[in-house]
Amino acid sequence: MSDHDYKPKSKVGQWFNDRLPLLTLANHLTDYPTPKNLNYWWTFGGILTFCLITQIITGLTLAMHYIAHADMAFESVEHIMRDVNYGWLIRYIHANGASMFFLAVYIHIFRSLFYGSYKSPREIIWILGIVIYLLMMAAAFMGYVLPWGQMSFWGATVITNLFSAIPLVGEGIVTWLWGGYSVDNPTLTRFFTLHYLIPFLILGLVVLHIWALHVPGNNNPVGIDIKKPSKDTVPFHPYIVIKDGFALLMFMIVFAFFVFYTPNILGHADNYIEANPMVTPAHIVPEWYLLPFYAILRSVPDKLLGVVAMLSAILILAALPWLDTSKIRSAVFRPLYKQFYWILVADVLILGYVGAMPAEGLYLLIARVATAYYFLHFLVILPVLGFKERTLPVPLSITEPILGGSPNLAAARHRESKIK
């Protein structure tokens, strides 16, 4: 990489850079050699950064007007919606922003799964990502409690009660989490504090995530190691910046449509009813992005095992780099894995669907089958597939399939050797 011998042009720049190499960092970020064949699925990293910053800025603004008190929280949200200048806009961006954030993160995760981005040497990037994802879920859950509507209150009650499944100390832990004997004002104030804290933890982890990415460089749709910089790469700026920018704008159009035209469609109507400990809603449903895990939780008849299954469903992802035994990264060259990949996508969507339905009859049966398949995919199919699968020939470089332009590999190789 060229950035090691980077030298600022001006004297002042050199003086500063010798003491704090910020300019070297900026130079590294602009010059960062990126595979030139990245497709649009790779733009979601930038989109996610945008989501995080948007959530932090709108969140800070909301916190200036919000009152974290059981008697005033609901009213203060209505105050924001009615009387704060553009308060409705800020709140709707923040509330829908959470959903957009998860939409983007799911695409980002499934892109990794398809192209094998979690494999060596990118395990640390992947694990940092899983930690970020866990923190996102915690932040989203606590954020949903803050408006202190019925779904806030009862969602908080159900989820915190999961800890009571832990033998011996469970009940004690729940009381400790609540700061009392039920979800109440102390719960609300601590959730507010943590909801404020977690985004900054995420921000720190995102820096590490990107740092860890910049060591081996990006994976790419072909999934091969590439020389950097080479004719397989382009500098991050302007090539990737403009492409990420274009994708981000498309994403923002979808985002804006939700904010301005259907701002409440992703929420639950019951959350516009002020929290009432005396009245339980007919169905307690978490936000859509938690539904697959909710389905897994409910598909196990035993409470403790259900919690274990739900947590394992997330934590199993952290072990993915070792569960997937195939040396080939990209699903493009793994015909069998490609099929199982799409089955997994369908499986997760099905889990999400049954998670929103009552846990009974056919829905429960489907949830159980889908849960079993989810674990089967990671624990059996992936490890075995690495040994059994006959993969397709992988090209030598990114330029090869592009220059070749034909399925004739020999011809493509020949052309490439001439260019070299």
Next chain:
Amino acid sequence: MKKLFKLILILSFFSLYSAQTFAAEKVDYLKTDWSFKGLFGKFDRASLQRGYQVYTEVCASCHSMKYLSYRNLSEEGGPEFSEAAAKAIAASFDVKDGPNADGEMFTRPGKLSDKFVMPYDNVKAAQAANGGAYPPDMSVLVKARGGGVDYIYSLLQGYEDPPSGVTLDDGVYYNKYMYGNKIRMAAPLSDGIVEYGDGTNASVEQMSKDVTTFLMWAAEPHLEARHQMGFKAIVYLIILTILVYFSMKKIWSRVESEV
């Protein structure tokens, strides 16, 4: 471009999917043309004013609207009563204030800055007066019910005699749109129960539409501003996206690769 299309397809699939997931309980509500729906949806001013009349003459005897102030009635995007009219409306209510210099509570005519006066002092009083059922606050009622405006509109017209085999307790009524079909509120509207100042015929259907429109505004007082800004924002984003697309094509044309 094919990839882009795929991306859009998948994004729209996700949004549909989540919308579908939440439309779990499907009931066929009565339909009517709501002027506030759609990209340029705006409230029908006259309907809002009539709706306020229905609310204040019928609903307000039991249902509070504690997050609204009288000043809202003259604000842009709402019923837009003149300020004088809104002041007169406010002044027609007695507001408890105080304590004064002598430490006494006192009653005075309402001002624009006052919140809507509540029919009962507290929830317990409301329950006591209504056979144990609490008439919900109407400020955000439309957003607090799954079917939204269609549900409220239907409910107001959904009263009918119970089918044979269904027995109702005293003070319980049959409504085909109510969850569980049993409701504690007697049919609130009947033809001609209010007399509209603008000569509109006060049928149950008309009043239901007017008061539901009013409730929608009460729940979303900035709906018109939101629609207007949304259209501008999305047009702006689309134009910018097109410009950035061509810039991207230009920049990437230096590399033999497809974008």
